[in-house]
Amino acid sequence: MVHHAWTASHSAELYGINDWGAGYFSVSDKGEILVTAQGESGPLKISMLDLVKDIKERGMDMPVLVRFENLLAQQIARLNNAFNNAIEQSGYRGKYRGVFPVKVNQQCHVIEEIAQVGAKYGHGLEAGSKPELIIALANLESPEACIVCNGYKDAEFIDLGLQACKMGYRVFFVIETPSELPIILERSRALGIQPLIGIRVKLASMVGGHWNATSGDRSIFGVTIAQLINLVDTLKAEGMLDCLQLLHYHLGSQIPNIRDIRTGVLEACQVYMDLVREGARMGYLDLGGGLAVDYDGSKTNYVHSRNYTLDEYCADIVDVIMTTLDPNEIAHPTIITESGRATVAYSSVLLFNVLDVASFEPGPLPEVISEEEHAMIHNLKELLKTANVRNLQECYNDALFYRDEIRELFKRGQVNLRSRSLSENLFLKVMQRLLVLAEDAPREFSELPRLKEQLSDIYYCNFSLFQSLPDIWAIDQIFPIAPIHRLEERPPPGRP
Numbered sequence: 333m334v335h336h337a338w339t340a341s342h343s344a345e346l347y348g349i350n351d352w353g354a355g356y357f358s359v360s361d362k363g364e365i366l367v368t369a370q371g372e373s374g375p376l377k378i379s380m381l382d383l384v385k386d387i388k389e390r391g392m393d394m395p396v397l398v399r400f401e402n403l404l405a406q407q408i409a410r411l412n413n414a415f416n417n418a419i420e421q422s423g424y425r426g427k428y429r430g431v432f433p434v435k436v437n438q439q440c441h442v443i444e445e446i447a448q449v450g451a452k453y454g455h456g457l458e459a460g461s462k463p464e465l466i467i468a469l470a471n472l473e474s475p476e477a478c479i480v481c482n483g484y485k486d487a488e489f490i491d492l493g494l495q496a497c498k499m500g501y502r503v504f505f506v507i508e509t510p511s512e513l514p515i516i517l518e519r520s521r522a523l524g525i526q527p528l529i530g531i532r533v534k535l536a537s538m539v540g541g542h543w544n545a546t547s548g549d550r551s552i553f554g555v556t557i558a559q560l561i562n563l564v565d566t567l568k569a570e571g572m573l574d575c576l577q578l579l580h581y582h583l584g585s586q587i588p589n590i591r592d593i594r595t596g597v598l599e600a601c602q603v604y605m606d607l608v609r610e611g612a613r614m615g616y617l618d619l620g621g622g623l624a625v626d627y628d629g630s631k632t633n634y635v636h637s638r639n640y641t642l643d644e645y646c647a648d649i650v651d652v653i654m655t656t657l658d659p660n661e662i663a664h665p666t667i668i669t670e671s672g673r674a675t676v677a678y679s680s681v682l683l684f685n686v687l688d689v690a691s692f693e694p695g696p697l698p699e700v701i702s703e704e705e706h707a708m709i710h711n712l713k714e715l716l717k718t719a720n721v722r723n724l725q726e727c728y729n730d731a732l733f734y735r736d737e738i739r740e741l742f743k744r745g746q747v748n749l750r751s752r753s754l755s756e757n758l759f760l761k762v763m764q765r766l767l768v769l770a771e772d773a774p775r776e777f778s779e780l781p782r783l784k785e786q787l788s789d790i791y792y793c794n795f796s797l798f799q800s801l802p803d804i805w806a807i808d809q810i811f812p813i814a815p816i817h818r819l820e821e822r823p824p825p826g827r828p
């Protein structure tokens with residue numbers, strides 16, 4: 333049996349750190365997780381362990397939620413640069429204006445950072461309620477930045493948005509239900525301020541993934557195509573079709589498959605073109621959220637991953653819009669996306685201590701098993717000698733059988749507690765042996781995942797799931813998890 337020397341790069345592979353780390357997280361030769369952030373004079377690498385020491389020196393203890401503002405800034409820059417490159421390379425004649433949905437993270441330092449870094453790119457905010465609109469108005473300074481108001485809007489919300497328009501903010505009221513238009517028209521007349529109107533449409537395109545309830549006919553938000561036509565007719569009758577400038581759709585968050593993204597844009601482009609033909613002023617196409625995060629690093633269309641890069645996402649969107657609009661001689665719109673999770677996901681890390689470990693190690697075994705022990709126990713001992721890379725499955729089945737037989741005999745009072753303990757220890761010893769042999773087995777051992785699970789340690793960690801990671805429990809959101817140091821050490825068999 334060959335035991336290869338273990339290095340930190342093996343751990344990086346084991347935990348998939350380079351796959352989900354997006355260039356922000358890596359492992360040093362010393363076996364510590366590093367965070368790479370853009371500093372003023374170039375990239376900075378910070379060891380997470382040093383960070384923990386620093387936090388402790390300041391009198392704080394784990395668990396701690398660390399937010400890396402630099403990573404947030406970098407994500408805003410990456411998103412805007414990727415769209416701007418796609419636009420430049422393809423000769424697209426519109427702009428990109430991203431908006432961050434405030435509901436995704438309302439923490440004031442997050443919003444402040446996004447507004448500050450985003451000013452250079454005209455990156456705006458999406459507001460789904462009155463308080464969020466107030467947040468947006470308080471933070472955005474760039475006249476280029478858009479404020480997209482989704483969600484149900486009452487007269488007070490609309491008055492605030494209209495006054496903001498008068499002050500020079502670019503506030504779009506996105507109509508989610510037909511009942512909102514009469515309020516917008518009435519408030520606009522009362523205040524004498526022209527609104528910027530958008531309409532959120534329900535597309536027929538469905539997406540795969542965890543959050544696909546926001547796509548298709550039965551999606552909760554947005555108007556149907558029939559309602560859209562009625563809204564256009566009302567605006568025409570009021571002489572206000574000029575105010576309709578934005579088409580919005582949101583197919584769902586975390587869209588793992590690029591094909592679904594292309595299909596959605598294609599359908600939206602058809603709607604957009606017909607709105608232009610109807611006489612609406614248009615100019616903005618808002619694709620909502622959906623840009624996925626590769627949480628498991630698999631780069632596939634698995635629900636917690638994505639089968640595309642950021643550059644592909646941007647290039648595909650620009651490409652579909654151009655190839656659909658150009659033959660119809662429709663001007664290229666400003667592209668808006670409402671990326672939430674992809675903007676903030678990398679910037680916060682929960683650090684917590686492992687307090688204790690329950691490991692499934694066999695206890696000490698006697699050199700010789702007494703003749704008086706049950707035959708099944710002798711059989712288990714024998715497996716330790718006979719197991720080899722070719723009979724893994726057979727040994728696995730036998731070991732389970734012998735152990736379960738002893739458990740049955742124990743229940744019936746036919747073997748005592750010490751014998752049962754001996755059999756459990758022998759069983760674990762056999763499992764560990766099989767795990768080591770499986771590494772060099774000529775054929776894949778199908779029970780390996782189960783075996784690893786059976787032998788894996790249980791870690792007792794000091795943090796509150798409900799305070800720190802409720803998404804795992806409530807909405808099946810997964811997050812990458814890894815030790816932040818000792819990654820140059822080989823994990824014992826069965827771990828992690």
Ligand SMILES: Cc1ncc(COP(=O)(O)O)c(C=O)c1O
Binds near residue numbers: 436582
């Ligand atoms: C209207 C709207 N825009 C944007 C988002 C953010 O989506 P994501 O986090 O996938 O970018 C959401 C969230 O579901 C949403 O409902």
